[in-house]
Amino acid sequence: MKMIHRIPVSEFPNFKYEDQDVINAFLWLRSFLSDEDWNQRKEAIENKLSYDFRISNPFSEPLTEGTLLLDNNDQIGWYLYLVHTLLYEPHKYEYFQGARIIPIFKRLGMNLNEVKNIEGIQKKVRDLLKKRRAEADAILFEILTALLWVRNGWQVKFLEEGKGGKSPDILASKNNEELQVECKRQRKTADYTYKETEKRLKMVSYLREELLKHNILLDVEFHVELISLPDTYLKDLLLNKIQEIKKAGLIVSNNEVTIYASFIDINRISKYLEKNFVKNNSPQLCDLIAQKAVDYSGFTSGFSGNFFRVGEGEANNLYIAEIANAFGVNCRSMAPEAVTAKARDTKTQIMGAIKQFNTESEGVIHVGMETYDGQEVEMERLKKTSKTLESINPSETNLRYIYYHFFQAYTRPDQIWIFDETVDKVSSLKQAVFPLENSFLVVDGDDDSLMDISHWNRELP
Incomplete structure (x- = not known):
């Protein structure tokens, strides 16, 4: 096997991420761990990320081989590692997953004194880092929600879980008014999306050698569910067409799929590589191959070439x-059945949250979810959510307000992270006066344009 060249970190561009808010939030959370504990967890993560890179045959393993997967058993350790590498070892930083996490640390750091003063925060963070390390998304969402109420002038405390019967996550009080607050965080991606991604990778794997040989870039829009098609669908459709492609344009259009083909400019990529460090599995690499900004979640690529390691x-x-x-290969699936399956309702979260409220005061629910499936899916999700709300009888529950927080993170070659947030709010009261003037958890929310349009209806950054 050919050895991969290695250069010292001293030859890597002198990049330093100096956002003091992110630094302060990281150091505060890191202070809850001993050096020994942190070093052990960091080493375990790096062992997981290390793999024997096979340079002799780029197609000897599935496309998913070597993909950077977070450790679900230590989710918060992985998140701390992402921030650590950005701050102190940027040559190891993972752009795509880091873009989801850095903005959260930014918000915590911007209001770190307020976070530290929340009653019960010490135990909440200790549990996050020790007992509940696999629940980072949910607990960070609780902390951000508590901070949001503090930023709006409320006194806030975390409630002990599982003691004294029903118990919401947070109790907020202001001017003799008391509200129970329950937090529900959806999983990052629907199970259907994972299945669809697996099917897409299999489809591409049967065709990738031919695509690679001819430097082909495909834009594919499926009109039926991917999971309804055979794994060899793209191969059966395109194998004999690829070598006949002479110019960019439409190559297939039928009831199942529409496909456009173009050629990747290898000379342009080579000139860029002569002057720039380009990391494997990075936004720089994706944009070089796609020749434009793409929705990375639907983009599959591959290449043959030479590599080197840093450090x-x-x-x-x-x-x-x-x-x-x-x-x-850039894929989109717009089949009505796929859109419906990916548009997850929040009924389970809402009904579960209602059960946590006691009868002593009115209740508020915050639901957090990530929006990676596009405008059509979010429109369908809104229909489902509206139907769920209509099914709740306000006279049978003390639920009064629901805040829906929709998040989406991006990374681009010229921006470490971009973070979008859209907030929808509903009430069971006919003339509701919502308790929060500012309802954005992560972004500042000072820009009036944030209220004008949902982020999934805007162009990709």
Whole structure:
């Protein structure tokens, strides 16, 4: 096997991420761990990220081989690692997953004194880092929600879970008014989306060698469910067409799929690589191959070339020296059945939250979810959510307000992170006066344009 060249970190561009808010939030959370504990968890993560890179045959493993997967058993450890690498070892930083986490640390750091003064925060963070390390998304959402109420002038405390019967997450009080607050965080992605992604990767795997040979870039829009098609669907449809492609344009249009093909500019990529460090599995690489900004969640690519590592070890430090051939496949699935399946309702979260409220005061629910499936899916989700709300009889519950927080994170070659947030709010009261003037958890919310349009209806950044 050909050895991969290695350069010292001193030859890596002198990049330093100096956002003091992010630094302060990281150091505060990190202070709850001993050096020994942190080093052990960091080492375990790097062992997981390290893999024996096979340079001899780029198609000897499934496309998912080597994909950077967070450790679900230590989700908060992984999130701390992402921030640590950005701050102190940027050559190891993972752009795509980091873009989801850095903005949260930014918000915590911006209001760190307020966070530290929330009653019960010490136990909440200790539980996050020790007992409930696999529940980082849910607990960070609770902390952000508590902070939101503090930023709006309320006194807030975390309530002990599982003691004294029903218990919401947070108790908020202001001017002799007391509200119970329950937090519900949806999983990042619907199970259907995972199945669809797996099917897409299998489809591409049967065709990738031919695509690579001819440096082909495909834009594919499916009109039926991907999971209803055979794994060899794209191969059966395109294998004999690829070598006949002479110019960019439409190559297939039928009831199942529409496909456009174009050619990747390898010369342009080579000139860029001569002057720039490009990391494997990075937004820079995706944009070079796609030749435009793309929705990375639906983009599959591959290439043959030469590599080098930066610094010691094998943990996420692989960079690209040369690309000889490349391919890319950008997929969208707009089948009505797929849109419906991906548009997850919040009924389970809402009904579960209602059960946590006692009868002593009115209740508020905050629901957090990430929006990676596009405008059509979010419109369908809104229909489902509205139907759920209509089914709740306000006379049978003390639920009065629901805040829906929709998040989406991006990373681009020229921006470490971009974070969008949209907030919808509903009430069971006919003439509701909502208790929060500012309802954005992560973004500042000072820009009036944030209220004008949902972020999934805007162009990709």
